[in-house]
Amino acid sequence: MAGLPPALFSTQDAATAITTYLTREMQRSVVTPIVDHPANLVLFGEVHTNDAFKAYYLGELVRVVRQRRPVITHFHASERWPNTPQTRSTISDLLRAQPTQFMNQLFQIPKAFALVPFAPLLAQAANFPDRRFGMVPIDVGSSGDALDDINRHEDTRHQGLFDSFVNSATLCPDVPSNSIASSASRGHMLLGARHTARTSILGHGDITTCARLVGAGWNVHSVRLTVFPDLDKWEEEKVVLRRGAADQTPIDILPILHSIAGGRPFYADITKSDSPFAEVREGRAGSADIAFNKLFDAILHIPATSVPFPTQ
DSSP: OTTOOOOOOSHHHHHHHHHHHHHHHOBSOOSHHHHTOSOSEEEEEEOSOOHHHHHHHHHHHHHHHHHHOOSSEEEEEEEEEEOSHHHHHHHHHHHTSOTTTHHHHHTTSOGGGOOGGGHHHHHHHTTOGGGOEEEEEEEOOOOOOOGGGHHHHHHHHHHHHHHHHHHHHHHOTTSSTTOOSTTTEEEEEEEEHHHHSSSOTTSOOSOSHHHHHHHTTOOEEEEEEEEOOOGGGHHHHOOEEEOBTTBOOOEEOHHHHHHHHTTSOEEEEOOSTTOGGGSOEEOSTTOOSOBHHHHOSEEEEEOTTOOSOOOO
């Protein structure tokens, strides 16, 4: 088909093509492209590590929106926070705290709420103009099963997270009632990478949390979020790709991302007609033969030295 890249005949060819493409397509501004994206819901697909850098970045997204004093509701939804009345009440009290009391109040919150690591995000949302920024906790709890049971429970959690978002959005106490809706608001959501994918990484069909949000009317932009990790977090943060059924050799693109980043964050659309991501697949065990850029629309990489984030 015209416009598609030539076949990548080796793992090295694939790695080279990825490097070349991302170097060409990267945008150093990683805040404004997200804030101004045509989609009204940006999903950040992550592994659950390096919260400090993600929190600072998410806070910058809110800071830019805050300066614009929006007339529609904006929000952040997170799989990291339990969807309970206690969580919503705790967040609400925090967002209404006086600036001089914010940090003291934050550090009194029990660790189980998982809010303290996201202090930069919460601080930007506190006392947001005209009550137009809400926090939506959507975690549905863990089954306690071992990681190797994920295939059996993935579909259930996709549905659970979607249902939890719909429920929690209607109950958010810090924005006008029922103003978090696909027809009338903009937001971003922090999810595990499998839930952010447009279709099941395991090949189960269009049952992901992302697909359910699209079906509910949200215009979704799916971003694979990586942070260059501490060495002891390398395995968790690693993004492994492969050439498909014909070549199972793993390609760890985290070193590629780190190398071309040069210590600065970048964002890159991976859906262009000549994208090599059309020819590589998710490389984790059990993953299906689905092009990586059919799972995700873009990559956002945050090196551990990235403070502050450029907005232009």
